[in-house]
Amino acid sequence: MKKLLLLPVIVLLVQFRTFAQCGEEAIISTSKTEYLNGQNVLERSVDEASTIEISKTQVVIKPGNADQVMTGTIISQTCDWKTPYTEGLSVIKARFDEPGVQHVTVNIKGEGGKVTVLLEIEEAPDKKIRVNADKFVKK
Numbered sequence: 001m002k003k004l005l006l007l008p009v010i011v012l013l014v015q016f017r018t019f020a021q022c023g024e025e026a027i028i029s030t031s032k033t034e035y036l037n038g039q040n041v042l043e044r045s046v047d048e049a050s051t052i053e054i055s056k057t058q059v060v061i062k063p064g065n066a067d068q069v070m071t072g073t074i075i076s077q078t079c080d081w082k083t084p085y086t087e088g089l090s091v092i093k094a095r096f097d098e099p100g101v102q103h104v105t106v107n108i109k110g111e112g113g114k115v116t117v118l119l120e121i122e123e124a125p126d127k128k129i130r131v132n133a134d135k136f137v138k139k
Contacts, residue, residue, distance in 0.1 A: 022079040025139035028052040028117060030131040038126040050131065052117060059094045059106060072096035072104060085136050086110050
């Protein structure tokens with residue numbers, strides 16, 4: 001009987017741990033930025049050190065040129081990570097106000113131990129930005 005009661009508690013704890021990643025702060029470091037068209041075809045790539053910082057309320061993107069820091073307010077966030085920061089998916093919807101208002105969907109996908117970030121801009125559906133994380137850590 002105790003084992004039957006313990007099972008739901010364990011399941012809830014595992015689910016809470018997976019969901020809790022949405023509230024955790026993280027930094028993603030990259031060394032290459034890929035620019036895609038609307039059909040996910042690579043148009044060009046740039047070797048540049050960039051970071052994406054995710055907090056509970058904001059996404060801060062610091063591309064290779066430090067003068068172009070972009071800060072967005074998180075509107076919604078969902079997470080489904082089987083193995084934290086290794087296997088799973090986070091989808092963040094954010095609003096960036098400069099330069100100009102842009103609604104961005106940030107897809108963070110972990111597959112085979114490789115983490116990829118895809119940025120889709122609602123106002124520019126024919127342009128996407130993809131980076132592969134060199135480092136993905138909790139803040």
